[in-house]
Amino acid sequence: MSEPATLHNYLHRFVTDFPPTAAATAKALPGEIDENYRVTDSNGVAYVLKISPPAAAPESIHFQSALLRHLSGTELPFSIPTLIEEHPFETPAGTRLLRLHSWVEGRVLDEVNPRTPTLYRSWGRTCGHLSRTLAGFDHAFAHREYKWDPVRAPATKGLVKYLNQDQKKLAEYFYERLEGRDFNRLRRSVNYNDAHEHNLIVENETVSGIIDFGDAVYTATVCELAIACAYAGMHQPDPIAPMRELINGYQSVFPIEEGELDALFDLICARLLLSVTAAAENRVLFPHNAYLSVSEASAWKLLERLRNIHPDLARAHFRLAAGYTPHPSWHAFHEWAGTCHSAPPLPLDGQALIPIDLGVGSTTLGLNHNFETIDTFTTLVRRYLEDRHADWAIGGYGEARPVYTTDAFQGVGNDGPRWRSVHLGLDFWTGQSGTTVTAPLDGTVHHCGSDPTSGGYGHTIILRHSPLPHLTFYTLYGHLGAIAKDLVAGTQVQQNQPIATIGSKDTNGGWPPHLHFQVMLDVLDTEADFPGVAYPEEREVWLGICPDPRTLIPVPVPDETPPPATSNQLLARRRSRLGKSLSVSYRRPLHILRGSMQYLYDHTGRRYLDTVNNVSHVGHEHPRVVAALRQQSAVLNTNSRYLHPNILEFAERLLATLPGELSVVHFVNSGSEANELALRMAEACTGTRRTLAMEMGYHGNSNRTIEVSSYKFARRGGQGQPPDTSLLPIPDQLRNRNLDPTPHLPESKVSFIAESILSCGGQIPLPPGYLRQVYDHVRSRGGVCIADEVQTGLGRVGSHYWAFELQEVVPDIVTIGKPIGNGHPLAAVVCTEAVAEAFANGMEYFNTFGGNPVSSAVGLSVLQVIEEEHLMENARGVGSYLTGLLSSLRAEHPIIADVRGPGLFLGFELCHQDLAPATPQATYLKERMRELGFLMSTDGPHENVLKVKPPLCFRRRDADQLVEYLQRVLREDAMQL
Structure with a gap:
């Protein structure tokens, strides 16, 4: 047998x-x-x-x-x-x-998506427990040569014969590194040696079990961690980030020695070499066993990424994660710097020096996020110095700057798009180019050349300094003009020797005249391409490689602007100072300091795509709107009892967008005020307070508007439905419910108020003819119809300027809210002549700030921007495109039960197969998208509708990126429950 x-x-x-x-x-x-x-x-x-x-x-x-x-x-x-x-x-x-x-119960780590920092730290702690526990164990069989021992990876170099040419070239780079390593001095012990995603069992973001002990071997103890890091780094754009978390977890249980951290990067790569060479060999020896090559493709991809990361930079990350300074020379440098006799790199003695703040939340120069144009920025810097009678404006070390957060600087991290925003040098801003730059210390030219990148260093010099046998560091001088002719790599320079001049925008990368002065403990084998800015999540690593340049400037330099308060500090102050019912968005609140068009920026400079802020209708801090506000506020702002052309020009421009019957404007400050006034007008016309409204409608936060807003009175803290308010149920086309309003219409005289598309109800377009039926019924009994266009108006629906036009009706009163001021406190009530006359009963309606010259200038500029930048057409085109993308997602992910809405007033509803609301999944999606850099929010009676109502400058590429990351989250575990 x-x-x-x-x-x-x-x-x-x-x-x-x-x-x-x-x-x-x-x-x-x-x-x-x-x-x-x-x-x-x-x-x-x-x-x-x-x-x-x-x-x-x-x-x-x-x-x-x-x-x-x-x-x-x-x-x-x-x-x-x-x-x-x-x-x-x-x-x-x-x-x-x-x-x-x-049997060890639970899911294998390979099936878990996403892998959170909490899970990675648990993975690291698990390896730490193994190292600590096995330190006291030994066995004769463990002392063997084993193919999966990273320490013996150099012995597998002969297997490169199974690789193709590109693979061989990559593998040989890492083999060459291993040839120079001596791992014999590392601590040794029996290792489990196989802590990868197929052998770890996970429950609730924690490693709860380990299986398969067949690869255990006596080797360098840190190999336990190296193997785990090798697998953790797979499938990640930034493989070092999860490795940091593992190291942090490991260190918390089993402290790592500095020598082990020095070897860790190479041992990680050694483990990957074992995987790819063994897989190549097995493909020849065992062609039918696919399991033997299960990690090959991922290992190759990770090796490619690690090839582009300098090992010393990886070591800096690892050292910080383990509780050490990022660079081994950190303490030696600062001890020496405390006693050194350096000179300033510029003629600062006797000069007037002032600080300058160009951080995310800075209003120093009154700039938008991209510093407007270089010429404007140059002018503003010069004026800043002149107004303060200063020679130099100095600052920037460790500063989070929004200037680097444009599309041109965008990268991709494990948590979505990211930007290098943390400035690593100290800038000396001046009004003009040509000032001489000198060497602060004796040194040798490491590099002398030019960075041709637009927005880069331009002409650049890097000097190497070795003041002590055990200490070498570098200084970088960027944005230069003329460089001394005799300076080449290897040239010796003396303290105070002229080396260059401050450059103009033609030679300095396109910047206003200034010197970028940076100190580096390691140049990481770079030249003019050494980073001058870092990703926020890597801030402490890079600042640990690049010490504060003030340590080498012997004259007093102004202090930096204090860093912004932490989120926890701000939350504590809010709770003690602000209203107790005031909430914050997201489980992990955002600390937002700047906005620009469709983006918001947090305190680290991270850019978020804003898909919900319809108040910033034409874009956050739109330059034309800001300019209009700034210009008029510098001249006059007073109440509307004085004659002024702004209020009239604004009113006429607004009325031109509406049907002719709507001809009278009252200006107020908010949507709540607008709806409050509209209800007063309706009562003056009808003689009754009785009002018909929509279920889940929201019309404001005043007493009267809350009485007609079931979103408020019928939910937590509300007092229930008032006797004078009647409700029409939400017309639910997804479930084919309440599509005909007739059975629910009251027979008595009422005023009717409704959004033209239901927002808080779940972004619900009304069925065709719905408003006409209601309007006809209400008017036949002497009632008045109010269209709440606070969220839906001003071209948002794309095909029409006002959403009520989709229903082919003309309201008696239209209310318009803050979007008309692009976030400035401005709103309006527009009504028919008959309504206006009924309301003018002898009691004056006066609003101190309604229609003031500044607000009118802002509102007028918003209307001009909508027209001249074709934003209604953009809402139609981009909205249609985004609807198509979301519909494609729906075809792949059944949890998306419906995609609805016109233009850029969209929503998609998450439901289970029986159309029961998938509320936890909607909440998870919102929170995960925030973590990935996309601001979304939920609506609807069950908070299971994701709303998409971005500023109207939203572009197709924004839609592409949004849906790309929605796809990513929809595939995660929490969405499958």
Whole structure:
């Protein structure tokens, strides 16, 4: 009988006759060496059955058993398999050993999506517990040469013959690095040696179990961490970030030595080399066993990414994660700098020096996020100096600057788009170019050349300084003009020797005249391309490589602007100073300091795509709107009892967008005020307070508007439906409910107020003819109809300027809110002549700030921008495009039950198959998108509708990026519940 037949018979007999597995079933599991089966008995209890190959050394099995017994005798925060049964059996090919282990419940890490920092730290702590526990364990069989030991990776160099040319070139780079490494001085112990995603069991973002101990070996202790880091870095645009989390977790349990951190990067790469070379060899030797190459593609991709990361930069990340300074010379540099006799790089003695703040929230120069134009910026810097009678404006070290957050500077991190915004040098701004730059210390020219990148350093010099045998550092001088002719790499320079001049925009990368002065403890094998800015999440790493340049400036330099308060500090102040009912958006609140068009910027300079802020109708801080506000506020702002052309020009321009019947304007300050006034007008016309409104409608926060807003009175804290208010149920086209308003219309005289598209109700367009039916009914009984266009008006629906036009009706009163002021406190009520006359009963309506010259100038500029920048047409085109993208998502993800809305007034509803609201998933989607850099919000009675109402400058590429990341989140675990 053949061996497979014998094995099959034995397995059948085992699972049938052995008491724990009587009447059991067996399912094959993947494995490299052993044959593995999940065995489930008649009671549903699961086990793992492992059958060794005939050639397996018995001592290897005994080693694994001893290892499990050792671990079982200690307290571990995770589960491991328990050995239940072990005995040999004979086959024609030889003796095979059979072992039955307990089953460790949970999901393997490979199935978990997304992998959070919390999970990565747990992964690291698990490895730390293994290193700590196994430090006291030894076994003779562990002391063997084993192919999966990273330390022996150099011995596998011969396997490059199985690689193609590109792979061979990449592998040889890492092999060359390994040839120069001596790992013998590292701590050594028995390692589990296999902490990857197929062997770790996870529950609730925590590693709860470990399986498969067949790769354990005696080797460098830090290899435990290196192997885990190698797998954690796979599938990530920034592989170093999850490695940092693992190291932090590992260090919290088992402290890492500095020498181990020095070796860690190379050991990570060594483990990846073992994976790719073994896979290439196995493809030749065992072409039908796909499991043997399961990680090959991911390992190659990670090696490619690590090839582009300098090992010393990786070491800096690792050192910081383990609690050390990012660079080993940090303390030596500062001890020396405290006693050195350096000179300033510019003629600062006797000069007037002032600080300058160009950070995210700065109003120093009154600039938009991109510093407007270089010429404007140059003029403003010069004026800033002149107004303060200063020679130099100095600042910028560690500053988060929004200037670097344009599309041209965009990168991709593990948490979405990202930008280098943290400035690493100190800037000396001046009114003109040509000032001489001198060496602050003796040194050698490391690099002298030019960075041709637009917005880069321009002409640049880097000097190397070695003031002590054990200390070398560098200084960088960027944005230069003429460089001394005799300066080339290797040239010696003396303290105070002229080396260059401050450049004009023609030579300095396009900037206003200034010197960028930066100190580096390591140039990481770069020249003019050494970073001058860093990603916010890497701030401490880069500032640990680039010390504060003030340490080398012997004259007093103005202090930096204090860093912004932390989110926790701001939250504490809010809770003690602001209204108790005031909430914040998102589970992890945002600290927003700047806006520009469709973007908001937090205190780190991170840019968020804003998809919900319809108040900033034409774009956050639109330059033309800001200019109009600034210009008029510098001349006059007073009440509307004086004659002024602004209010009239604004009113006439606004009325031109409306049907002719709507001809009278009252200006107010907010949507709440507008609706409050509209309800007063309606009562003056009808003689009754009775009002018909829509279920889940929201019309403001005043007493009267709350009375007609079931979004307020029918929810938490509300007083219930007032007797004078009637409601029409939400017309739900998705579920085919309440599409005809007729059965719910009151017979008495009422005023009717409704949004033309229901926003808080869930971004719900009304069925065709719906408003006409209601308007006709209300008017037939002497009532008045109010269209609340606070959220829906001003071209947002794309095909029409006002959403009520979609229903082919003309209201008696239209209310318009803050979008008409682009966030400035401005609103309006427009009504018919008849309504205006009924309201003018002798009591004057006066609003101190309504229609003031500044607000009118702002409102007029908003209307001009909508027209001249074709934003209504943009809403139609981009909205249609985005609707198509969302509909494609719906076809792939059934949890999206509906995509609806015109123009850029969109919503998509998340439901289960029975159309029950998927509220937790909607909340998760909103929160995850915020983490990835996209601001979204939920609406609807069950908060299961994601609303998309961005500023009208929203572009197609914004839609593409939004849907790309929606796709990513929709594939995550929480969306599948």
